[in-house]
Amino acid sequence: MWEVICFVFSKLLFFYLVYWIWSLLFFIMPVFHIRNSFKPGIKRVAGIWTIAHRGGPREGLENTIPTFKKALDNGIQVLEMDIRLTKDKRPVVCHDENLQRLCGVDKKIQDFTYSQLPKLQEKVEIHFSSLTYQTTEEDDRQIPLLEDVMKAFPNTPFNMELKVNDQELKVEVLKLIRKYKREQLTIWGSVDEQHCLTCRAMAPEIPTFTPAAVVKKIFFYFFLGFLPFYNIPYDTFQFPFPNQEYINYTKKYVGTSPYHKLYLLILQIYNALGLFIFFHLRRRGIYVFYYSLNKVQDMDTATGKYVDGIITDSPSVLVDYANKKDD
Template sequence: MCAAVYVLSTITGYVLTSALLLKCPTLLHRRKRETFISKHISHRGGAGENLENTMAAFKHAVELGTDMLELDCHMTKDEQVVVSHDANLRRSSGIDGKICNMSYSELPPYLGKLGVTFQRECFCEGGEDKRIPLLRDVFEAFPNTPVNIDIKINNDTLIKKVSELVIKYDREHLTVWGNASNQIVKKCYKENPRIPVLFSFPRVLQLLGLFYTGLLPFVPLKEQFLEIPMPSIITKLRDPNKLTRTQRFIAWLADTLLMRKALFDHLTARGIQVYIWVLNDEEDFQRAFDLGATGVMTDFPTKLKDFMDRNSISNPQ
């Protein structure tokens, strides 16, 4: 009987302590210093309004007032860091060749019309700017704009060169980098721990495990940005009538587990920003902000800005 009472009291104490620390995490952890806060994030520069990952897209987004540019990096044969999502140029340029096998001068221009990945049956037709830019072009053109860098390949030289560029342009306080791969994120952190990193996919799973077991408030976190999809948008990316029952269930389960206000509130209280991608509809913008997300990543920066203006969602200072 005494043993049962002891176990019960121990469990009760743990639950109460966990609940307290979930609400007040700074009792145990020092809040991470936020050198910038991003509510409005332009995915690939705004792939629904200009050709993705081009200087024209980035310029449009920055002039609009975006808080952050999201982009992707690869490396050419002559070790130039370029801004491009795909390793192979077939989709973007119509050329069946890999960026890593070409020098920068050999890279073909983008096609004049590209599909918008996160908007079903949507295409973007660009203007004159079809050039694949260098990462340094972005840093030079927008010295005060935070940039979210997805390191697309597990390449030590690429990671090192991105770090060198960040240091050269004095952007360690304006940059976040990473990838869904835990191996890439570990290499990024090892190369330059002063540049904040994203949660990798395995670390997101660990984060959820810690949250649902009540252990999260007790565990230190090195990452400063949680960047996750809103699983429910799958019905907007694919024809809902073509989704199987299993696919619908998986999307519902993932959405239920990931989209948790208590989790987002705890992380933001610890100075960890939460970005939800890639949202292109106003109902999804509203849901993300209602859940407590720090920022929304979109292909349509003008649409997101108009939504934020109408709903008095202020940009961070």
């Protein structure tokens, strides 16, 4: 009996070692599920693409055309934005479902037709910080239509998050992407996995980003050695940088429950292992973006971890950092 147990154990150990050897080999030199769909045709600065989160809410009124223009004038290369649908089925660029923070109105954006939408407030609380933005004469307090943003910046790459799992929203956004021939100038998706899969099924030629559930799977499969064999059907991997600003933000909006503490712990471990995970993802043709970084120290840390892009609320700070590093 003991000999049988030893024999079985030795065989299992052998197969286990062989599995990990192959896993390590394909982790370093991946050959499965290679992607390379996103080709924006823009030159990197200091090895990265510079991306303005909502246009840069620390330097302008978030998700508005003047703020997007200001970011591009400062040298930003990609605009990140959030898309929702109004009552009359028009895609607009707006992050929040409830308009209390942005407009001072305790109603949802889908309760209004576009012409009924209230103006943005003169003072707007900035996410991921304790700051508020005070509008100036340069700001436009109108929530913009996505179509108007596309018209204003026809050659600029967009990173768009569809904020609700609504088929009508996906259909309307896709119509605009195709109308303005932005298939290779747009990344779209959602934190919801099914939402992202639907986007990919509707338009496989348009790059997508990894939803939250897939980010968790990548972390889990990395420890199991299964990551090199796991099909990631997305083109960009976008991950939060766990600085103090982000930690404070999640405490405010998620709370300090045991789940939140576990989430932060996993985030810290993920970040510590980022050098290895991001290396593998990039070898598979998946671009890696870190968000939202606003301090030079954090940007320095990020650029040392095989990232392709940095998403920021402070476009001028990021562009200045990248230009100096590129000299």
